[in-house]
Amino acid sequence: MTNPPDTLPGSSELARFAAELPFALDGFQQRSCEALERGHGVLVCAPTGAGKTVVGEFAVHLALAAGRKCFYTTPIKALSNQKHTDLVRRYGPERIGLLTGDMSVNSDAPVVVMTTEVLRNMLYANSPALHGLSHVVMDEVHFLADRMRGAVWEEVILHLPEDVRLVSLSATVSNAEEFGGWIQTVRGDTTVVVDEHRPVPLWQHVLVGKRMFDLFDYDARSADSQLLVDPDLVRHIAHRREAERLTDFRPPKSDRRGGPNRNHRPTLYRPPSRPDVITALDQEGLLPAITFVFSRAGCDAAVKQCLRSSLRLTTDKDRARIAEVIDRRCGDLPDSDLEVLGYYEWREGLLRGLAAHHAGMLPIFRHTVEELFTAGLVKAVFATETLALGINMPARTVVLERLVKFNGEQHAPLTPGEFTQLTGRAGRRGIDIEGHAVVLWHPDLEPAEVAGLASTRTFPLKSSFAPSYNMTINLVQQMGPEAARRLLERSFAQYQADRSVVGLVRGAERGDRMLDEIASELGGPDSPMIDYVRLRAKISERERAQARASRLQRRGAATDALAALRRGDIITITQGRRGGLAVVLEAAIDSDDPRPLVLTEDRWAGRISSADYSGSAPPLGTMALPKRVEHRQPRVRRDLASALRSAAAGLSVPSAKRKRATPADELDIDPELITLRAAMQSHPAHRVADREAQARIGERYLRVERDNAALRQKIASATNSLARTFDRIVGLLTERGFIDARDSESRDLNATDDGRLLARIYSESDLLVAECLRTGAWNGLAPAELAAVLSAVVFETRGSDGPVSQAHEVPTAGLRRALAQTRRLSGQLRADEIRHRITPTREPDEGFVAAVYRWATTGDLASALQASDATGSGTQLSAGDFVRWCRQVLDLLDQVRNAAPHPPLRAAAKRAIDDVRRGVVAVDGG
Template sequence: MHDSPHDDPSAPSGGDQPLPFGHLPDDVPARPSAGRPAGSTEGRKRAPEARPTEKSSDRKPRAPENVPADVVDVVWPTSGREVGSGSRPAARSAQEALTSAAPAKRATSSEDRADEAANLLPAPTEVFGKDGRVVGWKGFKLSLFQLNAVDAIRQGRNVFVSAPTGAGKTLVAEYAIEDAVRSGNRCIYTAPIKALSNQKYRDFQNDPSIDVGLMTGDVTINPGGRVLIMTTEILRNAIFESPRLLQDVDYVIFDEVHYLDDRERGTVWEESLIFLPPKTRVIALSATVENVEELGGWIREIRPQDLDVIVDTKRPVPLSHWLHTENAGTVDASKADRVRKREAEIAAKEEAKNGGRRSSRRGSRRGRRGGRGGGRPMPPDPTALFDEIIERKMLPALVFSFSRKDCERLALKNANRRLLSPDEEIKMDALQEELIELFQLDRGHLKGEVFKLARAGVAYHHAGMLPIYKEVVERMFTRGLLKMLFTTETFALGINMPARAVVFAGLRKYDGISFDWLRTRDYMQMAGRAGRQGIDDKGFVFQLLAGGDVKDAPIERWIKGKPEPVTSRFRMNYSTLLHLVARIGRDNVSEAWEKSFHSYQNREKNKKARERQRRDQMRLISRHLDLLDELGYLDGDKVTAKGEIARRLGGYELQVTELLFNGAMETLPPRAIAMVFVAMIHEERRAAQRPWVPASMFGGTRRSIDNVMGDLLQAEARFGIDPPMKLPDWGLTPATLAWCGGMSMEELEEELAINPGDVCRVFRMAIQLMRNVKRSIDRDWDLAEHLDDAIESINRDEIDARKQLELG
C-alpha cells in the first residue's frame, strides 16, 4: 500500500577508497546546542510601539539584486530610534488584524478599517536600512530573498518565491498578511493539504491579535476573519460561487504552488490563479523548480499587477549526502561510482560461483513487475545504518518509506532500542497524559501501539492512520521526544518539522503506472527536512539501496541535478464550464484555455504543433458542452436549473445531479444516503482488493444507481470524452452501514479489516459533498432534511473534524 528542494551537497571528502561511515570527519558535532532557527516565525515577541503610517509614494524603488552595504551595518534598535545613519526613523510594523473576538460593527472603508486595526493592535518591530528598505522584521534580519520579496510586497507587486525547504518562505507570507491587514484589508492563505491548513490556523490562532478563520471543507470557522486559511479547492469554489468572500482580499498566498502539476488536483491551482479577481495580488511560494522563470512569466501574463520572480538556491543548513549498501557500508554519495564498481565485482564473483548463472538475489528483492521501473523492490535491511546513525548521535531522524506497512514494520522493529533518556521518558509520560486529556481520549489508548512505541522514542506516521493519531505523533515530534519517525512523503509537505538526519528507506515510488525512481524534486523536498536551522551545522541524508540497485539508481541526479520542471495539468471540468458559460457566455469559454499554463507552455512548440494542440483542446471543450446540452444542463447559451445545481457542487457534479433528478435518493433512509455519497468518493487502492458486498445491503438501490451511472458513462463515450468520470465504488458499504449503526472505529477495524485513516478521509469527504448538495438545492425539498440526518449519522467521534480541531 502506498500513499498518494535542492542544492549542491557539502559532503565530506573521502580518500581513494570508499569512505566508511565510521570515518566521518571529526567536525561533525555530537550534540549541537539548541537555538531558534533564523527566519523562523516561532516564538517571536512583539514590540509595544506603533508603526508610523506610510504612503505608497514614500516607498523606495527596488534595489539591485544584492544586499546594500549599509544593510550590513544596521544597528538593531531596542528603543525605536534611528537605524544606522539614515534619516528615516526605525518604523514599527503592526500585525494589524482584528482581535479574535469580532467587532460588533465592521468598518466600511479601507481607511476606517486601517484605523480600527491600528488602534486595536500592538506593533512588532520593522527595521529599515539607510536606503529605506525593510531589512529586519520581528527581530530577525532578512535574508537576501526575503529582503527582495518584502520590497516587492511594499511596492504592490505580485511575488513568486522559489526557495529550498526550510529557507524561510513563510516569513514572506506572514509579512504579506501583515501588509494586507494594516491597510484594513483581508488575506487568504491556501495550502495543498488539510493538515497544513489546520497547522497554519493553529499558528495564527495562538496570536491573539489575529482574527483568523479556517475553511477546509471538513471545517468552517469564522469565515469573516481578516486572515482566512483554506485549501486551494475551497478558494477555487469561492471564486465561482461566493465572490463576496473575496471582497477586501488584498493578497492570496499560494503555498506549495508547484502542486500545480499534480496529476489529479493541479488544475485547481491554475483555475484559481486565472479567475481570481483582478484587484487581488498573488504571493506564490514554491520549492525549488527548474522552470521558475517560465511559471513566473505565465503568472505575470494572467495577472494585471507586475510580478517579481525571486529565486534562492542556497540552503540555510547545508546537506551531506551518503549512500548505504550491505556490501559497501556507508559511503559518501559522491563516490557512488566506486560503490557500483564494487557491487559489480561481487555480482561477477557470485555469477562465477553459480556456474555462469546470474544471481537471483536482485530478482528476489522484487515484488510485482511493472513498466520501466519494474516492481516494488523489497527494502534492504537498514539495521546497520540505524546503528551507525544512533552511535554518531545524529538523531532525531526522519525515515521515509513509500509503503505504509513498511513504516509500521520498521517502527516496531526498532522499538527495542529505547532511545529516550530517563529524563525524556518522564517527559514523554507527562506529554502522553496531556494529550489524552487534550483530545479527550480513553485512557486505554495509552496501551495502544502508537503510545507504546512513542515511549521508546519511536513512531510511524502515514495517511492510513486516524487524523487524531497523526496529530498526537506530530505533537510528540515537535516536543523533541521522538527520535526516529518512520513516515511517508506527506510528512515532507509544508509541515515544519525538521530533523537532524533523513533516511530514505526506499527510493522507488509508485507513479500510477509502475515503481520508478524518485523525481529529483521529490527527493529534494524530503531531503530538505534534514538540518535544523540554528541547531545543526549540517543536515545528513542517507540513501539506503540494495546492492543490485546501485547500478541503475540516479544518485548523481538526486544530489546534483536540477529538479524537474512544473508542467500544466489543466483540464476544465463540467462545473468550471457551467460557471464560465454563466459568467462570460458559451462563445467565450475557449478564452479560459488560452490563459492556461498549458497554452503558455505550448508557445514554445512550432506553429503547426501549437495549432494542432489548440484545435484538439477546442474540440474537447466543444464535446463537453454538447454533452451538457444533451443532458439538459445547458440550453444553448443558458445554464438551466439543472445546470445551476451542478455548477455549485464543485465535484462529482454530473453523478450527483443525475441522481437528484432521477429521484433515486428520494425515499432512502439516512444511512443509505450516506452509503451512496461514500461510494461516490471511495476508490479501492487496489482493484483486486475490492470486497464483495451482499445484496442485503441495499442491493436494489445500488443496482439502480449503477444503471444511472452506466447511462452517464455511455453518454461520455458517445461524445468521445476521456478519461471517463468515476463510477461509485461500493467497497465501504458494510463499514458505512455499520458506522451509521453505532459501531466504533476499533470494531470496524477488527471486524471488517478496514483502514481507519482511509475510512475517515472518505467519510469526511462524503460529509463535505452532502453539505454542498444541501446548499445547492431548494431548502424546502424533503431531501434537504434527509441529508441533515445522513450527515448526523456519520459525523461522530473520530470523523468529527471540527471537534478534533477545537480540542487541539
C-alpha cells in the same frame, strides 16, 4: 547617505516587519518582500526549508497594516491547521480565521487561512468575504501538478480580481521562468525570485552494512566542476562484490540429511535491520531522522521491528513529556476503540522515540507524531512520501531505504525531483548547521545512480488543468461561453501547450525535408513506386482488419454462448489448460463479461471466460445438481466429477484438442481485398526489375509521412485544446438540460435550474451526483442509507484494478435500489461522454458502502472496519483511511444538504452528517 534605488527607506513596512523577526532576512526573502511592498505580485521558488513562508507572512503584515484582508491558502487541511497555529501565535486569535471545508473558525477575520478549494468555491459564488481582499498567498503552488487537485490553483489564479496581489510560494522547479512568465501574462506585474541555495547545507551519504560513507569526494571535482563519487565508497563496494562473487565458487552447504543443498546460494550480503540503521545514525549523531519507506505496511512493520529490539531513544524526562502530549491529544478517543486502533502499541513506540507516519493512520495519531517530532521528542520516524508534501517536519537526517517506489501502476525509479523533495526534509533551520541524506546500499545499487539523483536539483512544473463539469457550468454562469473560452486559453496548461507547438512545428518541417529527399531517390513525389507501396500498405491493413473482425466475431460468439449457459449444463471446454468435460455450477451474472462457475472432470472448480470456451457447439446435455454445491471442499468436487463422468457416458463428446480449421481462402471473401490485390498485380511498378529494393525506399517514405501526419495532428490538438474540451462539455450539458442554448450556434448560453444545482457540487463525480439529485435516485433514503450511497461516488478502492461491486452484501432494499439507479445513471453518462469524446467519469465503487452504513447505524468502529473488507479478501481499511473516507462522505453530504432540490433529502443529509461525524471521525487531529 541616500538609499539605492531598489531598497526601501527604514520607515517602510518591511523594516517594521523585519524588526520583529528573530533572524535577519536572506537575500531572496528581502528581494521578494521588497517587490511585494512596491505593489508587485511575487513568485518565490526556493528549496524546502529555505524560509519561503516569511514572504507569505509579510503579505499578511501588509494587508493588516493597510486595514485590508489577506487569504492564506494551502493544498491540504493539515498545512492550513499548521499555518493557522503559526499566525495565531504571531497576531492573536481575533485577527486570524480558518476555513477548511469541515472547519470554520473566525471566518470574518481580516486574515483567513484556508484550503485552496475553499477560495475557489468563494470565487465562483462571488462571496461577500472577497470584499476588501488585497493579498492572496498560495503556499505549495507547485501542487498544481497534482492530477486530481491541480486545476484548483489555476482556477483561483485566473479568477482572482485584478487588484489582488498574488504571492505564490513554490518548491524549486526547473521551469520557474516559464511559470512566472505565465503568471505575468494573466496577473500583470509579477516578480520572479528563484533561489537554489539551501540555508542548511545537505551532505549525501551511503550506508553500506553498518559503515557510513560520503557519496561524494567533496575535495575533488571533475573538469566541468561536477562533484565526483567518493573513491573509498567505490572501492569498498567493489571489494564486497568481489567477495560475493568468490562465494559462488564454494561448494554448496549440505542439508540436514547430509546431502548437498542445491537451493542454497551462500551470500555475504545481509541488509542491516531497522534497529541497526537507527543505532548507526544515533552513534554518528544524526538523529532525529525520517526514514522514507514507500508503503504504509512497511512503515508500520519498521516500528514493530524496532519495538522487538532493545532500541530506546528517549530519557525518562522525554517519556513524561511524550505521555502528557499523548493524553492531551487523545483524551477524547472512546476507550472501547483503543484496542482496535492499535493505540497501546503506537503509544509504546512513541514513548521509546519511534513512530510511523502515513495517510493510513488515524489523523489524531498522525498529528500527535508531528507535534512530538517537531518538539524533538520522537527521534526516528518511518514515513511514506506524503510527509514530504509540505508538512513542517524537518529532521537532521533523511534515510532512503530504496530508490524505487510504486506509483500506482508499477514500481518505478525515483525521479530527481522526488529525490530532492524527500531529502529536502534534512537539516532544521536554526537548529542544525548541516543536514544529511543517507541511502541504504544493496547489491543492485550503483553509487553513480545516487550521484545522478543527488546532483539534479530541480524538476519541471507541468499543468494538470482541464475543464470539469462544475468549472464549465460556473464559467457559463459567471461570464458566458466566449469569455470562458478566452479564460481557458489563458490557463497555464494552454500556455505550455502553445509553447510545445514551437518544437512540434520544427519537427514537422524537418519531416517535410526528409520526404523531399526520399522522394528524389524514386524520381519525385509522383513516383509510381510510392503509389505501388501505398497500395501494398492498403492490402496489409485490410488483411489485418479482416483478421481482427474474425477474432472479434469469434469472441462475440463465445461471449453469447457463455451467457446462455445454465446451471447443470454439461459442456466441453475446448481451449486453455482446463480442456475436457465440465458442468456449470453457477450461471454467469454479468452478460457483458460472462464468467460462469464450472467444475471439470479433473475436479477443478473455477470461473471460465471466452479464453476457455469457444461455444462452437451447444451443451452436450444436462445433469441434476444438489441445491447447494460446496465446490471448495475436495470431497464434494470428487463426487461431483464422478457424477459428471457418469452423466456424460454415452454422450457424443468431441475431443478437447480438436480445433475448427479455417479455410485457407476464407480471407479472400472480401471483394475490396480481391480488387486491391488485382490492382497490385496489374500495377506498372509490380514488374520493375529491382522492385523490392525500391519498395523499401517507398516504405521508408510512408513511415516518415505517417510520423509527420502524427506531428501535425499533435499541433492541431495542442492549439486551443482546452477550449475544444469546454465546447464538448457544453454540448453534453446542453443535451442533458443543464444548459439552455438560446440559439442554434450556442452563443447565448444560460444555466438552467439543474445547471445551478450542478454549480454547487464540487466532486470528482460532480455530474453524476447532480444527475442522481435531479432524478430523485436518492430520494426516500434513511440517513445511513444516504451516507452509504454517497460513499459509492467518492470512494476509490486502493490499489485495485477497478471499482468494487457488492450488491449482494448491501444491507437494505432501499439502498440496493439507490445503488442500482446510481450505476444505471453512471452507465448512461459514460456512454454519452464517450460519444462526446470526454474523459469518462469514474464508475461508482461500492467498497465502502457496508462500512459507512454500519458506522452510521451503530458507531461501532470494530464492526465498521470489519465491514470495510468488501471483497472478502481479509483486507480491512486502516483506521486512518476509514476516517479519511468518512470525512469525504461528510463533505459530499454537506453539499447535498445545501444543494438537493427536495427538502426531505436535505433533512436526511443533515441527520446523516450527525450519524457519521462521531467517535474517531469527530475527533479532530488538526
